[in-house]
Amino acid sequence: MKCKKCGTENPSLKKCCTNCGAYLEGWTVNNVTREVGYRGGDGLFYESEEDYLTKVEQLKNNQPMIPYKTSRDYSRLKQLLNEGNEIVCFSLKSKECALAKKQTFCDGQNFGYNFGCFHIFDHDLEEATFEQLCELYDVEFIEPDK
Numbered sequence: 001m002k003c004k005k006c007g008t009e010n011p012s013l014k015k016c017c018t019n020c021g022a023y024l025e026g027w028t029v030n031n032v033t034r035e036v037g038y039r040g041g042d043g044l045f046y047e048s049e050e051d052y053l054t055k056v057e058q059l060k061n062n063q064p065m066i067p068y069k070t071s072r073d074y075s076r077l078k079q080l081l082n083e084g085n086e087i088v089c090f091s092l093k094s095k096e097c098a099l100a101k102k103q104t105f106c107d108g109q110n111f112g113y114n115f116g117c118f119h120i121f122d123h124d125l126e127e128a129t130f131e132q133l134c135e136l137y138d139v140e141f142i143e144p145d146k
């Protein structure tokens with residue numbers, strides 16, 4: 001059985017990967033009951049792969065709701081910043097949160113958008129669009145109240 005985490009090939013009745021120790025996910029025989037079933041990535045035994053995937057889906061849906069509305073509408077973000085608003089942004093790529101704003105940087109030479117953990121300078125926009133750069137940094141922002 002191939003480990004989904006590190007890709008090591010393991011003997012078919014192994015429960016855990018001999019290389020990284022992760023549970024081996026796939027069809028197997030339960031050592032205790034001798035029943036054939038699907039071992040999930042959580043190490044538990046399921047009647048089918050479907051059952052396991054259903055559980056994973058349920059766990060995902062049970063995650064706490066974020067109490068504010070976020071958006072990836074980067075054209076709107078650009079517009080908001082250009083209007084002088086300060087917008088709370090998350091760069092999912094660097095896992096940071098910052099107050100984004102349009103500004104002139106301290107050297108007086110650079111103009112652009114300050115996202116705290118990264119900047120988009122006006123001269124960057126000659127090579128890529130604002131939207132593409134936000135995409136690159138995996139930005140999500142909080143929709144301000146109207």
Ligand SMILES: [Zn+2]
Nearest residue numbers: 003006017020
């Ligand atoms: Zn492994």
